[in-house]
Amino acid sequence: MKSGIHPNYREVCFVDLSNSQQFVIRSCVNTRESIKLDDGRELPLYKLDTSSESHPFYTGTQKSVDNMGGRVEKFRNRYARTAK
Template identity: 50%
Template sequence: MKQGIHPENYRLVVFKDMSNEEMFLCKSTAETKDTIEFEGQEYPLIKMEISSTSHPFYTGKTKLVDTAGRVDKFMNKYKKFAK
């Protein structure tokens, strides 16, 4: 590996899966202003929408996402531009 191209500011950060409230501690250089108490200590917090604890590939469960409501909302919003 090349020397001097990797960040030096690694620190412990808590990653929180917002879909199932699962949290884990890992080193990261990601910037955040949020903090959380985890296992008796305060750490920076990175919020994620999906992780290996909630992703269908890893859990074997499918999750139904309601996209019809979003599509209808989009169509109603922009139908005045349709010809």
């Protein structure tokens, strides 16, 4: 195998900014900050806007908006009066 081409996998702490949920997984993401965990470990920190803990699809709070027809149907309804 070639040396120097493989990513540097290490434990990284990801923090969901919307609900402050933390989780640690192995990653090769580049970080500038670090965080000290409750168990005394200091790990690189990566901040997320949303994760599976806060995303509406995964939490079950997603709302489906039912459109009344598609684009073609809207066009036909809008210009049906002028065609006659």
